[in-house]
Amino acid sequence: MESKSLASTLFLFFLLFGTLAASPTLKSKPHPRHPLPCKRLVFYFHDIVYNGKNSKNATAAIVGSPAWGNKTILAGKSHFGNVVVFDDPITLDNNLHSTPVGRAQGFYLYDKKDIFTAWLGFSFVFNSTQHKGSINFAGADPLMNKTRDISVIGGTGDFFMTRGIATLMTDAFEGEVYFRLKVDIKLYECW
Ligand SMILES: *[C@@H]1O[C@H](CO)[C@@H](O)[C@H](O)[C@H]1NC(C)=O
Ligand SMILES: *[C@@H]1O[C@H](CO)[C@@H](O)[C@H](O)[C@H]1NC(C)=O
Ligand SMILES: *[C@@H]1O[C@H](CO)[C@@H](O)[C@H](O)[C@H]1NC(C)=O
Ligand SMILES: *[C@@H]1O[C@H](CO)[C@@H](O)[C@H](O)[C@H]1NC(C)=O
Numbered sequence: 001m002e003s004k005s006l007a008s009t010l011f012l013f014f015l016l017f018g019t020l021a022a023s024p025t026l027k028s029k030p031h032p033r034h035p036l037p038c039k040r041l042v043f044y045f046h047d048i049v050y051n052g053k054n055s056k057n058a059t060a061a062i063v064g065s066p067a068w069g070n071k072t073i074l075a076g077k078s079h080f081g082n083v084v085v086f087d088d089p090i091t092l093d094n095n096l097h098s099t100p101v102g103r104a105q106g107f108y109l110y111d112k113k114d115i116f117t118a119w120l121g122f123s124f125v126f127n128s129t130q131h132k133g134s135i136n137f138a139g140a141d142p143l144m145n146k147t148r149d150i151s152v153i154g155g156t157g158d159f160f161m162t163r164g165i166a167t168l169m170t171d172a173f174e175g176e177v178y179f180r181l182k183v184d185i186k187l188y189e190c191w
Helices: 002-022
Strands: 039-048 062-065 083-092 101-111 118-127 134-139 145-159 163-174 176-191
Touching: 083 118
Parallel strands: none
Antiparallel strands: 039 083, 039 176, 062 083, 083 101, 101 118, 118 134, 134 145, 145 163, 163 176
């Protein structure tokens, strides 16, 4: 009785694991290490942070500050704790005064005391003849790096369900009031 049930257990064991090992559906498909993007887009966006004097031009405002700072000037300690909300024009070239093709809308927050680094969450919102819909971005932005990659986590409209990587480059900056980012968007999922 005992040995019979042991034998059947062993039989089941080998049957199960033999099947698992041989099953092609459980093996992961080989993934190309660097797939080619299905779509690539390059844009610039321009961030003018309110500093108490530029309310006409400002496209961004400090909405959160640590206790040692205020909401007019970015705080010391690498701006740690500041949260900035923005509604920035997106242009096809690096000229702030070019006709915008959409708006970059969202926030960044500074999240390290000893170096400048931020976390970004924003959307590109398009409503032009070229593009309609949005692309959503999120990720860490070690902004002292020449280039840094953030995730494209989704999209709507022309960018329905998209995913990919956006490489950010600081194209220009003027003190702590203006900066311009170049965004090289590589989409790996297009519908
Ligand atoms: C606002 O924009 C105008 C036009 O580009 C520019 O002449 C002016 O210097 C800007 N003002 C501030 C405070 O940045
Ligand atoms: C905000 O903080 C800056 C820098 O710490 C300081 O120079 C400025 O006077 C402060 N402004 C206000 C309105 O408290
Ligand atoms: C997009 O633009 C069209 C035409 O200008 C306008 O009718 C529509 O309300 C806009 N949609 C959004 C979401 O801004
Ligand atoms: C940022 O730059 C540093 C030094 O150049 C490098 O070691 C690091 O991998 C970079 N990080 C990212 C996220 O690009």
